[in-house]
Amino acid sequence: MKRSRKIFLQFGIFIIVFSLIGILINNLTINLIRTGLGFNFNWLLKPASFALAEHALPYSTSDSYAWALLIGWLNSLKVIVSSLLLATLLGTVIGFARTGSNSLLGLISAGYITIIRQTPLLLQLMFWYFIGFLGLKENVLISIKNIFKISNQGIELTGLTFSSEFSALLFGLGVFTSAYIAEVIRGGILSVPRGQWEAFRSLGLSEQTGLIKIIIPQALPAIIPGLTSQYLNLAKNSTLAIAVGYSDIYAINDTIINQTGRAIECFIILLTSFLFLNLLISNSMEIINKIIINSKKYN
């Protein structure tokens, strides 16, 4: 009786899921026929004929759509990787400040985390772009000889220049994610039993040595999974680049859809490429996690 009911239920779910997929495909086919475009990727080789402000590789308007998409990907990767580094650095510092014994630092970092987490990311990106970079008075905020300069033109670092769009995105994503990473780090540190702190302190080890040798190695297994999901979020959130006019993969896809009407193909490219990027991130983190777990042979 129970078993047959289970089979019946599973069969029902199967029917529902298949019908939904069928409806979607049917809808898609009808739309494709109506627009008369058909489903193919030949258009990728046609000239894109739109300009891109930022490109890591040579690009001109006569280059193909495929090349434009690659440029978009490189732009996306550039902003994802650099804000990931910034977020990790900031998040770690704030996470430790939050758990540390200095109550003023603790209060400041708690305030930082609260403000950043209670406001929308899109708003924060706009803030960094319009108020942070484009709104700079006198056009220059910081200038240290020719080494480091922050102005309404973006950031300059020993010959490397970053546009205001890129810089706003870097700060927006980096700062936003750092607040979440700080909480992940704090949770990891708090997961280490109090007795471990007392043990290293009673041995006369300094707080710094104790953190490095005793606390962090035991906190890492609790930190890595949370960190992974923050990295995945950051990669996905980078598509908000379009809001500040940075030509990431999503912004370029958007332009191509407007020009060619190839929404389905473009979204397939977009979705699969994000799927692959995030699989890459989560698998790399899984490898790091395994190395950490294997390195401690206890239990």
Place this chain on the structure above:
Amino acid sequence: MEPIVIAKNLTKSYIQGLRALDNVSLTVNQGKVLVVMGPSGSGKSTLIRTFNGLETFDRGELNVLGIKIDATHNERKIQKIRKRVGMVFQQFNLFPHLSILENITLAPVHVQKRHQLEAEEYGMYLLNQMGIDSHAKKYPGQLSGGEQQRVAIARALALKPELLLFDEPTSALDPERINEVLDAMRRLAKQGMTMIVVTHEIGFAKDVSDQVLFMDSGKVIETSTPDVFFSNAKHERSRKFLNQLEKH
């Protein structure tokens, strides 16, 4: 005889006016063993933990190995004390991600800046003394409670301390594992180690201690030699406590 610990009127209050420590004064001389007894919540753990700065106090003075600390808790002075005082905890608190030998060599290498090889050699000697040198390469999780606690004693000894603090060292052990730890502590006492031991082990207190300090509600009720304390305790409260302890 040289005093190792002199506590004067140590007082620690909690918010609701409760006192974890209430005017506690005591002296422990070199080579002596002081056993601290009392019901749970009497402040005995709090007291022993103030001696190496794991616990703070609001009033009073403390002199450990000639280093004076007061309610301001000068971090550098506490650090100096910790380098010369070993501590053994109820829950062992071994570092689970380090091998037994690494647990022991960590402090000598990082605090005393001794060479790794020298620290390992001395670590192996200590493990041998504790009868667990065959476990040197293992991790804490692979050892029994009694073995872990003996590692913890060896770890505390690695810095060649002048005072050892024991905070209920056998309370978390299976009954059949208690004696191996108490035996190790007996040997240390015989070698002339100055020790302060919070414990409920009457047998150990009778055999090894020079003095028994009985606490209740943060106050020192009485300090007596074990002979007097266990046969003819001065205070009604002490006698009541001992009666209850013997019933178990």
